[in-house]
Amino acid sequence: EAKKKDPELVIYYNNARARQQGSPFTLAAVVPIGTNPNDAQEILRGVAQAQNQFNNKGLNNRFLEIVIANDDNKESAQQVAQQLAKDNSILGVIGHNSSDATQKALPEYEKAGLAIISPTATSILLKSSVFFRAVHSDQVTGTKLAEYTYNNLQLKRAVIFANPNSPYSNSIREVFINRFEKLGGEVVRKPLINLTDPNFDARIEISATVYSKDKFAQAAILFPDTQSADIGIKIATEITRRNAKLKDAPQSGRVKELKMLGGDSLYGNETLDKGGKNLEGLIVAIPWFRESSPAKAFAERSEQEWGGGISWRTATSFDATQAFIKALSNNATRTNLLEKLPSINLDRNETSGYQLKFTEEREREGQSILVQVKDGKFVPIE
Numbered sequence: 001e002a003k004k005k006d007p008e009l010v011i012y013y014n015n016a017r018a019r020q021q022g023s024p025f026t027l028a029a030v031v032p033i034g035t036n037p038n039d040a041q042e043i044l045r046g047v048a049q050a051q052n053q054f055n056n057k058g059l060n061n062r063f064l065e066i067v068i069a070n071d072d073n074k075e076s077a078q079q080v081a082q083q084l085a086k087d088n089s090i091l092g093v094i095g096h097n098s099s100d101a102t103q104k105a106l107p108e109y110e111k112a113g114l115a116i117i118s119p120t121a122t123s124i125l126l127k128s129s130v131f132f133r134a135v136h137s138d139q140v141t142g143t144k145l146a147e148y149t150y151n152n153l154q155l156k157r158a159v160i161f162a163n164p165n166s167p168y169s170n171s172i173r174e175v176f177i178n179r180f181e182k183l184g185g186e187v188v189r190k191p192l193i194n195l196t197d198p199n200f201d202a203r204i205e206i207s208a209t210v211y212s213k214d215k216f217a218q219a220a221i222l223f224p225d226t227q228s229a230d231i232g233i234k235i236a237t238e239i240t241r242r243n244a245k246l247k248d249a250p251q252s253g254r255v256k257e258l259k260m261l262g263g264d265s266l267y268g269n270e271t272l273d274k275g276g277k278n279l280e281g282l283i284v285a286i287p288w289f290r291e292s293s294p295a296k297a298f299a300e301r302s303e304q305e306w307g308g309g310i311s312w313r314t315a316t317s318f319d320a321t322q323a324f325i326k327a328l329s330n331n332a333t334r335t336n337l338l339e340k341l342p343s344i345n346l347d348r349n350e351t352s353g354y355q356l357k358f359t360e361e362r363e364r365e366g367q368s369i370l371v372q373v374k375d376g377k378f379v380p381i382e
Helices: 008-022 035-056 072-086 099-112 138-154 167-183 202-211 226-248 271-280 293-306 313-326 335-342
Strands: 026-033 064-070 090-094 115-118 131-133 157-164 219-223 259-262 283-286 369-374 375-378
Touching: 008 035, 008 064, 008 369, 008 375, 026 072, 026 313, 035 064, 035 293, 035 313, 064 072, 072 090, 072 099, 090 313, 090 335, 099 115, 099 131, 099 167, 115 313, 131 167, 138 167, 138 219, 138 259, 157 167, 167 219, 202 226, 219 226, 226 259, 226 271, 271 369, 293 313, 313 335
Parallel strands: 026 064, 026 090, 090 115, 115 131, 157 219, 219 259, 259 283
Antiparallel strands: 283 369, 369 375
């Protein structure tokens, strides 16, 4: 990690260039620097890369300045949004990282007519006339996971581990259940097992899920929010242990192995570092993958720039920044940026590899990608 370049330094350097050049275009990037430094770094890499690229040419001799704001929790998200809304030089906002924080901040941006593009917040509950997404919503991801579980893996019974107090976790869970049941699947121990319950014990829950007579599951669906991702890894570890036991002593007519699937909060090098061999076989749906062919060119450029593997958060943050850049003009204001964004169309060589277009609901068009942990690495499911 130490050899990786620091995106904050790249942004500060570019801000100095932008101010020296005079009358910069200003955007804000809101990231959880204190509570979730990994996500914050991944997001800022994408923003810095787009800023750097733009400032090498500029627009009418004007460069881009990025104000970095820190929102460590839901409570501070609203205050941060108020501050940014008050600062008239800020034309648009990239953020927030979590759906919880975004939900708290949205009313402030709406009042100010300030456009916000989130590269990471996926909850379907996020709706506002100023809110755009550079990442697919849970509608896309939850549907994809349900269809893969039922149609491809041919598993008919699933149990869901989630956090009922998280807008992200709730939203992807609802979408999954709706689609899975429509296909004919059954969610056992419905609606969910609360992985944030203080008395939650992964071993007891997994054992109950596997051995229960009428309620045993064939698939465990893990939807922790970013705050509870570590508990998701604990559950996966427990499932792997239990699967080894089932292999040794198969239960007649019962599940031989509990398959694990999850949302994008479980994707990252951190997950692999913490989970190691225990995550073997875990399937995760993500918006972008560096080894998929459309993504390769961007992934290689980014790895040269930052000295390391690039996650989907860097890709979607680059795309969010590019969308704002595309909407800039010499007389850019909050109002005309908000007017231009809905019809923005970025082709593949202007993004992290996939075309960026917004639907009428200001959602990003496109599909999620399924990856699986094999030999301690995420690989695409062909």
